[in-house]
Amino acid sequence: MVYVMEKEEYIKLYYQMVLIRHLEERAAELYQQGKIGGFLHLYIGQEAVSTGLISARKPQDRIITAYRDHGVAINAGIPPRQVVAELLGKATGISKGRGGSMHMADVTKNYWGGHAIVGTHLPIAAGLALGDLYQHTNGVTICMFGDGATNIGYFHEALNLSKVWNLPILWACENNQYGMGTAVDRASAVIEIRQKAEGYQIPNERIDGMNVLTVREAALAYLDLIRSGKGPHFLEIVTYRYRGHSMGDPERYRKAEEIKKWKENDPIGIYQHYLSDNQIAQQDELDDVETQVKADILDAVEFAESSPEPAPETLFDNVYVD
């Protein structure tokens, strides 16, 4: 089945990917200026993955991911202002300055974080899906995680449970080739991560994560199946991060040529060609998108920098509800 979009939707995907790329580049600068603390994991190179996945969801579908979450947050619909403000630890950040880079969520957008301990959000994702099954919401949970997370016990407990309970969940593995600095073939007994889903009889597919439309179409097809009661499905989405695991990664584990080779397969470049070749958008329209992105980033950074710090008297807010 071929899924066709309106022109605005095609442009929207381009906008999202360019926005994420620019936002991450700006975040790296802000980090180097000492304005962002803690860890900073950039999503550059992987933009097509969450852009494709999230473009396929319906409003009742939940998103949950790991710590490389800024791009996912943007795709889930959090305004860049609140993302950058959170990076700067400001009161106006999406998590009110309590979460930082790794912990962004927006419940109103059905985006459930931003979880920093590898693999721990997979059982939680199973619970989100259980909630939808129990309440007959017809929603599907899209759970994103890295290749590294498939080596920890939580992954296996969660996949098993999802199959035993026939949960409405799409397991979406972003295989970016490395868990921190350890290559997949040095850390995982199987190099094709999707094979791990076989062990739980979960239907699965390994797809190109550098092509946003490939990701989108695979997600649409699986979401339809899951929504119709067919239980959990698994996508291994092969991608690559251009930057280090986090800021300050000496990158001794890979060669410059490898990065260069992947950059020739750039998700934004591929999509740009697709839009031109199929005469969906002219170059000047794409340039306009880039201009818009730059303005939006400028606005977001200005907003974040001029936002107040959280007030000291709010330190104890939200430890408990009751």
Added chain:
Amino acid sequence: MREAISQALWEEMDRDERVFILGEEVGVWGGTYAVTKGFYDHFGAERVRDTPISEAAIVGAAIGAALTGLRPVAELMTINFAFSAMEHIVNESAKLHYMFGGQFILPMVVRTVSGGGRQLGATHSQTPDAVFAHFPGLKVVSPGTPEDAKGLLKACIRSDDPVLYIEHATLYQARGEVSEGDYTIPIGVSKIQRSGKDVTLITYSKMLELSIKAAEKLAVDGIEVEIVDLRTLRPLDMGPVVESFKKTNRAVIVEEGWRSYGVGAEVATRLYEEAFDYVDSPIKRVAQKEVPLPYNRALEQLALPQVEDIVQAVKEVM
């Protein structure tokens, strides 16, 4: 006590469709401590969910389901298995509400069972309650009477915060009156379980039973013991403890877990901080001896706190 806990669960499930149970052997088996006996037949497989032996998945799934507005009651067969779900109990459930700026609400209860004394060996007999009480964001409740067990569990299920509700393996047979009708007992409120003027015994859960026996023995010698039952370890209600101590000026803290870094350490320090001027005698602790609990019956009992240890400690502070 078993019946009181069971009643609380049943009544809450009856009252609120959002409440459901998940855990190992909670359904077809009826619960390894028989707390959920009959639930599966009455409420069905959707609301009484048997799980694989996957503690992290049990607590993780409870967190996720709670985030969608349900009110899960997860059962971990014993607290010793809670270590396999430690990440989800202390590093997720305790933090999600705060860390996302108040957006996440997790109305979930994890029921589990602490305590030694059944010759189950070192890995199956621990009382690590204080470990869990260390983490802000989590509430830790551990009742010592059937009345409190029922009222507190109902309050926990109705609470919008994650709660670890710790039962005791050898208290299920404990007998006691339970109030009529639908009642709750607030989380985070300590209670005077016995009045006296000479010394304050501070305790909770199984050790309440032993403390009452010790108090009865001491009464024969003319020593009137006041017993404060903490009932909740976090948030800790020191009000009745301090008030009692200001009257008696003497205190013994009795817990089943190990002495080091324990409940006694916390309560004693707070008494020194909050009521130093009232101290007439060094505050004493009665706790488990610092060994992994042995299997041999006599050795196990030697390591666990006994009524005589409490009596002795009280005499030492007099």
